[in-house]
Amino acid sequence: MDRRILLRNLLLGLPAGYIIPSVLSSCTKTDLLEMADFKGGVIVIGAGASGIYAAQLLKDQGIDVTVLEASSRVGGRILSDESFAGIPLELGAEEIHGQRSLFYDLVNYQFPERLLPEPGDNLYWLENQIRTEQFILENSDLQGAGQTLFQINESFGSYPGGDMSVLLYLNDFPVEERFMEIANAIIANEYGTSLNRMGMFALREAEAGYSSGLDGYFLREGTVWDVFSKAFSGAIDAVVLNQVVNRIDASGDQVSITTTNNQTYTADRVLVTVPITILQSGSIEVLPALPADKLASIQNISMGNGMKILLRFSAPFWKPETGSIIGGAVVPEYWVSTLGKATTAHVLTAFVMGEKADALNVLSEQQVRDTILAELQSMYPDEEVTGNCVGVLVKNWADEPFIKGAYSYPNPESTGQREILARPEHGKIFFAGEATNYNGHLATVHGAMESGYRACKEILES
Template identity: 40%
Template structure:
């Protein structure tokens, strides 16, 4: 699919903050740690940490609160004639272990030939068709400027206000930048995303899978790790005041381990759903507060016919759903599927409605674009995946907030505590790749490296 170059930069970190690639000489290859390691959370970060520990022959167990592995990688089966991604959908960049895993799995990529369409008022046109519209031009320029911002820290909304961006095109800048970053314009720091883009590096593409789900790749690659996952095991308390660390679960059962790798989403830490004795250091608590993460959802709409232009990859709208991906694009499928990505305030608003009402309103929006009754008449099935309502996720993915301290805050979040607790998960990635699967995996690798270094 065609994606704008300035969105979510995608290269594996190459500067001082790099965590290394899987091909590097392994500095800890000779060592074997005999202690018990617990990993909390079986998302991409936790599973990859397990994968690396498995390679080292270490003793580890992964505790997962929900009834499934994958975390924010999840697919919807049986809704269409292919698995629909409810969380992560695209592989961001081609220089990561994650990309390599996908390649090795023999997955076919969706061809990068699609066109993006933008709604202004009731008109839907491509970028080149809107090209003479000055408001549209400014909307795209601002989306670019947001990643090259040099002024005092402000929100994307303030940048749009200062630039006097016309109301008729504001949704475009917001969708291209804030919605992609998991939030809305009034909450996202443009200085923060500029810093992340700078450190994260240049763009090298986004890849969608045409013939298998992301979860199936994870399952295949982590097949030795999955037996070590204990599902339905929500860890509630971590007491690291003694030599051995006590983990207490929701059933008030305790177990003792020597090291813990914590990969739970930021929101779980923000909501104090994991309690620590003694309390975490002040710098960590401040970091937890100074990174944003909030509501986000995917809206899956299945139709009995395609009423959009055959070349369509994505549609940016001014309605309830800022952006749709044509998830059936580039697949050999009889299903016609639009997947809407809704983040921040718009997700909160939809989340407050009964699901049937939300879907009805969303499809009516599509009727405004494609013709009266067109989408409504073709709808066969719909589902909202509301990540904010998932009890062990509670949101979409992390983003920088104004005056939040930027990547240094993420680094503070990632710091290990007393050589006992190690922190991973997408929000701890301080090399510019937070909010991604490969970033989550790299954070898992970093945590494992820190742990092995401490015991060497």
């Protein structure tokens, strides 16, 4: 997926609002935290990107840290599969968004040789034809509309109008109806949702803060979690699996944390990194009760369904230079997940979010497979698509009991809410996780890491 598709032709000035902490240029130095007074013990709830990174930073300060993870594995929304195609393929986070990002820093420090600049060309499904970006920009019939489409992001970070759904804004702009599936793919699907579920103010908030860069990278080999494991092994050693936290009691001198298997843990501070859906479910009781604006912020930030479907083919029906196919009515974006990797396997990843994920969510895996292959066959009518498909793996993130969806997105009600969500409570309860990122990097690995860093500083200074 590539949030930057729209932006790459634009000479945008990058906002100076967020400075990557120097601590992350090596991912091991902790000089920014040295002024801290805090010396107590910390429990981190959740072993995803934010929790593991925060735990490592705290351990590096000599702090006693325990990480409680509900599921039977570490990584959260970082997860890969190695058996489907004989090489690791990512079922969750995959792309490194920009060079000025903690995720990029982390990979560049641990495995620089594995950084793979986004390979291949973007192709667009437009009026029942596969088109190149160049065709859309240069074809006289499409030129005006194509320019509008590819430049529309220019206005998001400084949008001056009133709040409305992004779909309404695009209709008014106007983006022609025939381009709407492409617009949905490159704006909304990328943000984990659909155009009608996004708000202009919330999108402006995210885009104005986004500063990590417009280029995308993948891993040439290995997995995203390999990188975390190598860098943050100390934190991973501190994880206790199968600990479903259901109560945080901060009413005493210390924080008492209980789990569904009746374990009790005590610490001076707790860092909550669970997905927003878990906070919304009310499955974690907090004492004393959280203030009303915090409770409202939890409900106001949305996270919807999301899926990755891996499709393996005995032979490619796409051209060798194909990177992504964008704008499908069933699947907003397909990409060639084996491109640039040392393998003879041919795999497409279908990336589906929002309403389109809701539609697939009610189907059986066989129906999901058939529906997607029918769309691909319609895109490549002269090629054998269905008959060449030798395997399908459906990863539906809504089915993960301790995640319940893909990632948070800029829904209208979320404007201004992430900073409230991130705020510490009762002097002892701290919050991190991608949904708490209010610097424009929500919904990303580097955004989750930044939130872990912020929360660490707050704990050390508390």
